[in-house]
Amino acid sequence: MxxxxxxxxxxxxxxxxxxxxxxxxxxxxxxxxxxxxxxxxxxxxxxxxxxxxxxxxxxxxxxxxxxxxxxxxxxxxxxxxxxxxxxxxxxxxxxxxSSNRADALLLPATAFNYANPVLPAHLLTQQIRAQDNTPAANPTTNAGATLGRVLFYDKRLSANQTISCSSCHQAQHGFSDPRRFSAGFNGGLTGRNSMGLTNTRYYLRGSYFWDERAATLEDQVLQPIQNAVEMGMTLDGLVVRVSAEPFYTELFSAAFGTPEVNSGRISRALAQFVRSIVSGSSKYDLGVPLNFTNLTVQENQGRAIFQGPVGGCSTCHGSDNFVPGNNIFNNGLENPYTDIGLAGVTLRGADIGFFKVPSLRNIELTAPYMHDGRFATLEQVVDFYNAGVMNHPNLSPQLRTPNGQPRRLNLTNAQKASLVAFLKTLTDTSLGADAKYSDPFRYEAR
The missing domain is CATH 2.60.40 (Immunoglobulin-like)
Known part of the structure; x- marks a missing residue:
């Protein structure tokens, strides 16, 4: 009873x-x-x-x-x-x-525009388009990303139905987690920090997680669901649970033509939603057509340091997406490495300490920083690159001087402050506030 x-x-x-x-x-x-x-x-x-x-x-x-x-x-x-x-x-x-779409969800009558986001001209260049890792077999559609949005926020995806993808990728924090390590469905902690998802679609290498163990975003989105610490589900159990919800019948039919629920479709829909999270309205973006006259003197000084030889930051965070091109780096965080990164996947000593370099867009919102969240602030990150890079055998050439030693920027306090100020111009608060990326579930009884 x-x-x-x-x-x-x-x-x-x-x-x-x-x-x-x-x-x-x-x-x-x-x-x-x-x-x-x-x-x-x-x-x-x-x-x-x-x-x-x-x-x-x-x-x-x-x-x-x-x-x-x-x-x-x-x-x-x-x-x-x-x-x-x-x-x-x-x-x-x-x-x-009744568990239909209208009763369970707050979705607009006409789907949000996920497939063709309105972006400024500098984010539509051939260089930027070439960074897009969207596969031909899974283009982003409005209906597919809508389904992905619901799945992203749905706690049914965890074993005890207490956490969702959004629990560790929070919109107001640049779709990352403000905790150093995220808490899983049963209270256990993840081994790495949850990275932000802004502009995920523009990672040219196409591999995901800090150690790039997932070959595609479609592979990546299913792994936390099955992880024993994170969400604790099996794919078979996931399919049974999602299939039991009538509102998903409508969403899967709209996205894929039939109501069938399977892990492949769940993967594709989640990947579509994540790829749709694209920023183009930061102070930096507004400044591109204005030759950055909208930036303060301090911010423009930081931009010059970032893009020029004094800082050299753009060698690893290039283009207007601030991404690494077709590279992965060892940035000399420590020697020896406690977490060996890519080498844990490839089992090659030459890959020890190599980690994915995410986009710097919305970096102000995604603290703490690095794969283990060791730095609480952007100031600490800048201090590290200024004077703290370790001389690891695998240290990437971009962080070495011509004589092979770790690079020291030797920035003044004013220059470091300027660099941080510039990084904050990459913040796009409108992204986290956009309704099309918000929790779609109805929590107020009608």
């Missing part, structure tokens, strides 16, 4: 803001006073159905409405007018719940 919960609407006292256990499979509920009246906040990873019932005398209960969370959480408004009433949630009395 599942627990039935009573909530006296006009008696707040100790019930307000206090979680109430509902049973081993049914999460918790809060009774809360809000500006508009009263609400029940249901936290239920299992997405069970609940019947909201009410009474004036506790002798006979009237059924109000059956509610169901669609992604682990739901706010149910309560009527506070009229005579004093009691409300309760009774899962035993729950009726059928």
């Amino acid at each position: 599942k627990t039935i919960l009573l909530f006296p609407v006009l008696t707040l006292s100790a019930l307000a803001q206090v979680p109430i256990e509902v049973g081993p499979d049914h999460g918790a509920v809060k009774f809360m006073k809000v500006d508009s009246g009263y609400v029940l906040e249901v936290t239920d990873p299992g997405n069970h159905a609940w019947m909201l019932q009410s009474t004036t005398d506790a002798a006979a209960w009237d059924n109000v409405t059956t509610h169901r969370p669609f992604n682990g959480f739901l706010r149910i408004p309560l009527a506070a007018d009229g005579p004093r009433r009691l409300f309760r949630l009774n899962p035993e009395a729950a009726g059928a719940v």
Whole structure:
């Protein structure tokens, strides 16, 4: 027998803001006073159905409405007018719940534009187009990326339905994680920092993860789902769980022509959504057609250091996407390396300490930095490249002087501050605030 919960609407006292256990499979509920009246906040990873019932005398209960969370959480408004009433949630009395797209999701009638984003001219050049790793077999479509967006935020993708892809790739943090290591579905920590996803489609090498163990983005998106620490699912279990949700029938049909759910389609949709996360509205972008007259004196000094021989940063972060071209680097973080990077995949000593170089776009938002999140600030990153590069045998030539020693920039404090100021011009806050990249689930009961 599942627990039935009573909530006296006009008696707040100790019930307000206090979680109430509902049973081993049914999460918790809060009774809360809000500006508009009263609400029940249901936290239920299992997405069970609940019947909201009410009474004036506790002798006979009237059924109000059956509610169901669609992604682990739901706010149910309560009527506070009229005579004093009691409300309760009774899962035993729950009726059928419509789980179609309109009930579960807040999606626009006309799909957002994912397939052909409006970008400034400098991001449409042949050089930039050549960096695009979108495969011919999986072009980004509006319907495919819409499906991918829902999957990206769906906690069903983890074993206990408590985390989603977005848990470790948060929009407000440049689609990265502000924690040094991310927490998995059961509380375990990942071995590396979650890198930002901005402009992922422009990684020319096409391989993913810090050690590039995934040959394509399509391969990459399925690995965290199956990882024992991160999400803990099997692909067969994933397909069964996603197939059980009626709203996915509509989304898969729109994206692929039929309602069939399989891991290949899940992979393709997630990859389409991730590739659609493209930045083109930073202060830097606005400055390109203006010859950067919109940048401050300090920011332009930092740009000169970044792009010129004094800093030499653009040798590893080139083009207007600030990506490494067809290269992977050892940047001399330590000697010896605790985490051997690419060598853990290739088993070659010559690959020890080589890690993927992501785009610097939105770098201000993606702290902490490096594969292990060792640097908390951009100032610390600049200090490292200024004077801290280690003389590892595999150190990349771009970070060596002609005599083979680690390069020292010897920047003044003012120059270092200018370089940081320039890096912050790559910030595009509009990306994280864009509705088409936001959580699409409906959390307010209708």
